[in-house]
Each structure stands twice: as C-alpha cells, then as structure tokens.
Amino acid sequence: MIYIKKLGILFLLALCSLTITGQEKVPQSTLPSIEYTVTTEINYAGNKDMAQTMDIYVPLHKKSEKLPVIVTIFGTNDLWGKGDKMWAGDSPFLSYLLDGNYACVKINYRLSTEAQWPAQLYDCKAAIRWIKANADRFGFDKNKIAVQGELAGGHLALMLGLTSNEKTMEGDIGNYLNEDSKINCVVSGFAPSNLEELGGKEVEVLLGGKIDDLLKKAQEASPISWVSNETQFPIYLYQGDAEEKVPMAQTDLLYNALKEAQFKDIYYQKITNGSKRNLQFDPKVSKSVSSAIEDFYKKHLLKQDIQIEVSELSVTPQQKK
C-alpha cells in the first residue's frame, strides 16, 4: 500500500515537472528565474533632477502583503564625486527579490560636483521619506527599512542611521516632510567614518574647501561624530586591508566607537587581502560576505532567530593571465 502511494507521488512529481506549452513538453528549468516589477526614474525631490531619482524593484510573487525594503546607495572609487544608481548593479539584491521577502530600491543623490555637503545626506533622507509616504502604493512595510552601500554609499547609509534623531540634519527636500527618515539597520562596506582623518581631494570637493578651514563641517559629515548610545540600530560592517581608497583604520575606528557606546547588534567582517575591487574576483569570499548579509536581513528585517556568521576571510591573490 505504501509502495503504491509512493509510486503515485512519484507520478505526480513527474507530471509537475513538465510544463505543457501547447506544443511540446518542456522540463522545469534548473535556472533561478525571477519575476519582478521595476519602477524607474522616480523623482523623490519633486523636481526634474535625474540626480534625485530612484528605482524600485518589487517581486511579483510576494511572501507577505507588506514587504521590508532594502535600499542600496551606490558608491564608486571617486567616492561622492561620480556614479549613478545604475552602477550599483543589481546582482547584490537579485536573491532578495528571488525569495519574495523584500522589495529593493536603488537611489541617486546629487554628486559632490553638483552640490556640497550636506546635500547628499539630505537627498538620501528625502528618498527615505518618499519611500515611507508611498508605502501603500508599492506594498512596503515602512517600519522595516534597511540601507546598504559601499564606499560613499556606505558612508551615507551610516549617516542616515546615526543622525536619524537629529532634526538639524533632516533637510527639507521633497514633498513628504511629514514623514521621518528613520531606518532600521545598515550594511556598510569600505566606508569612510572620519573625514578629517581620511582627507584627500574627494573630501575637499564634498565639503567645498580645504579641510583645515572646514573642520566643523568635516566633523558634521563624519559618522564617527554621531555615534551615541541613544540612537542604536543593528549594523553590519565589512572592510578589507587591501582597500586603498578608504583605509581599514576608518572602519576599525567606527567599530570601536560603536562598541564603546554599547551598540548591541554590531558585526564587523574583516577581510584579509580584501578590497571593494578584488572582492569581485574571489567568488568564495564574496559569497560568504553576501550570505552573512542575507542572514543579517533575515534576523533584523524578518525577525528570524538566526546566527550571523563573522569568520576569518581572506582573498586569494588574483592569478595574472
């Protein structure tokens, strides 16, 4: 009897694995196909500036009615000086869309060549307020927003989190000033945390002058200045000692400050030999970072009881062809 039951199930499985197309029977593909809706070039500032636009990705097959949102802020080797949301790529969040648990957003901000600090932060905050105000239209859970980014994008993500109770840093961009720009958690890679110490041309362009003349502004633009026990949220940091644009010391500094302020859910993944650039050539290491980030979102956005792995990681030097 059990045997027959088993056979029946097998038969059913065989049937299910065939898609009937009207002409030929085609077996189910092993490729992970994904279906999602994209709304592109949404202007969150209520003007026509392409630097203040964003793209929204919502999976067609949602796991719940309201989805947590993962916001990506791009960052390039020119820090705040160059780039576009297009450059953030979409591979980092395809797996989130694939599992139907999240909506994803990629945002632009005005580059330092277009506007000086704190325009970039004001833009990011306006984007978050826009997301909250339009939560119903897209099916967002506006109380569950994560922000991720690398280099300048990581810096802005950290600033969003750390200044979320600072009215003076809110700005007045866009039409949704009734909303707040609070977010729930941050993932930041290779990000500047102390601009005074980082120095360099990019910082000067961002601030609009020599750092020595603009010390107060440099401090205001540094995540490290805003670390306070009263504004706590989960943070996942990753950084490599081969990163030349933003030295590892920048992240060490921030991590220590967060620990000192007794932040609870702080993870710091150090990568020996790692940099933003060479991480992409080591699929094994980049995979373990991205799956730790996935776990971070499962824990802090989906509230799953899960352990986040911080392990010894080392990038294998690239073989020259």
Place this chain on the structure above:
Amino acid sequence: MKKILTILICFYSIALLGQKLDYANEFTYDMHRNLDYAGNGNIRQALDIYIPHNRVSEKLPVVVYIHGGGWARQSKDFAGRVMPFIRTGRYIGVAINYRLVDEATILEMVYDCKAAIRYLKANAKKYGIDKNKIGVWGHSAGGHLAAMIGLTSASKALEGDVGYYKKENGSVACAVDADGPTDFESLKSVEEEYKNSPLFKSFFNNDMEAVKLASPITHADGSCIPFFIYHGVKDKAVSVKQSEELYDKLTKKGAKEIYFLKITDGGHVFSDERITQQMLNFFDRYLHDDKSVVVDDSEFSLN
C-alpha cells in the same frame, strides 16, 4: 482652414520625425529574468523579458537586444539598451545571452540566438507577444549575430537544434546591425592581427567553408528582410568597410528596405540619441507597419 492646415502639417511632421524618445520620466515594467530558452540550465542560454505597464495593446512586437563583447565577454544583464523602446509602451524588450567562445563555435552562437527567437514564439501567448513582429538588434559581435539572424531568417539549414521548441522557426521581421563584422574572409586578409588571434583560430581553425558560412555577407540577397546598419566611420575594432561591403551587396542584389547610417566621427562604442531615434523609427515602420514613419539614414557627426 488655416487651422486645419497647421494641424495637418503638425501631424505630418510628427509622422516624419517619429515618436519622441523619453528617458527621464517615471516608468514601470515587469521583468521576467533568466528564462531558460535551451532548457538545459545553462545561464549562457537564458533570456530576460521586459514588459511595459503602459503597453498599448494585448499583443506587442518585440525588440531583441544581442550584446557585444567579441563573442567572449559581457552578458544580457546590462541591457538598458531596450529601455528607450519599451518606454513607448509599443514594444516588449528582450535581452539574450548566448554561449561564448569558451563553449561554442560561432555558428552555435547563431543557433542559440535562433533558439531564443523560437522560445519567444512558443511562449508568445504567455507574454502577449506578436510572434510575427520580432526585430533583433545587436552591437559589435551582437551586430554580427543580429545580421546572421536577419540574413538567414528564412534558412532551414541554419536553424540549428538548440532547445525544445522545434515547431517554431527562428525567422524575424527586421534587423539592426551596429558596428558588426560581416565578412570574416576580408577581416582575415585586412587585419593581420585578427587572423592570428586565438579567437579566430578557435572559431575556424582554417576551415574556409566555416569562415564563409559564419559571414553575414555570404547570406546577403535580394529577398532580405528590412535591415538597418549603422557604423562609426572611425571604428578601429571593426572597420566601417565591413558594413559598406554588406550594404553594397544587399543593394546590388536588389534588396529594398535597406538603411545604412554612417557616423562621421563615431568609434566602436558610443551611443547617441539620434541613432536610437532612427532605430525607433525603423522598428515603428516595420514592426508596427507604420509606413508614415520615415527612417532617416543620412550621415551625421557626433559633435
């Protein structure tokens, strides 16, 4: 009377200029990603479908984009190039992968592309595709493949046998070839460098029959489907002569709807709104059968 005349002139000039491109405004589309057209779980044989929410009808023509990269690199994933067309609401966009030189010969790449076309036709109902109105366009290596698909559209011999959808065929309604190689024999003699490249060797291994078969120019004849070529005159990777040769042969053989747009100071990789506009006009004319739209292929300069 004057008013009517003005309106008429306005309409006429809109028809001549084609519909204006839009890049800046909010726009929503559905993305069906990594569809397996060969049915064997190889991501290199997958395609993406872009469906605009502002679609103008239940059945839409399709613009298929074939990426470049010397048959050795790149993928469908950065296919912003179908965006201007789907934004109009009058096209479904498709971007395809094909096996690269590390796992396929150049003809097998053509067969992959044709399998992708057959997949679209077999699944036309599901996505609201008008299967008789599929256009292809590609740049560089993708231009070569688009030309091959376009020029061998009716050829049963070059259909290949990739995938499951053998009842359909890989024919298309029109094709755009941008900066694509068209004649491997002349490429070989003109460019020593190319002749000695491992790529060339792995493709043909001195098999001249294969060189001929994989050259779009071999298949150029008077019955050619509507065909749009554009090429930068300053292209150093693929000489503009490649496109001139193909254009000359097609016109000599009596093919009718052939366009050749030269960009005086264009190199191998560039994009310009004026080209996209003429491509949109070309697709509107041949995929929407709007014969009031004129395709302007007169040479221009980027600056």
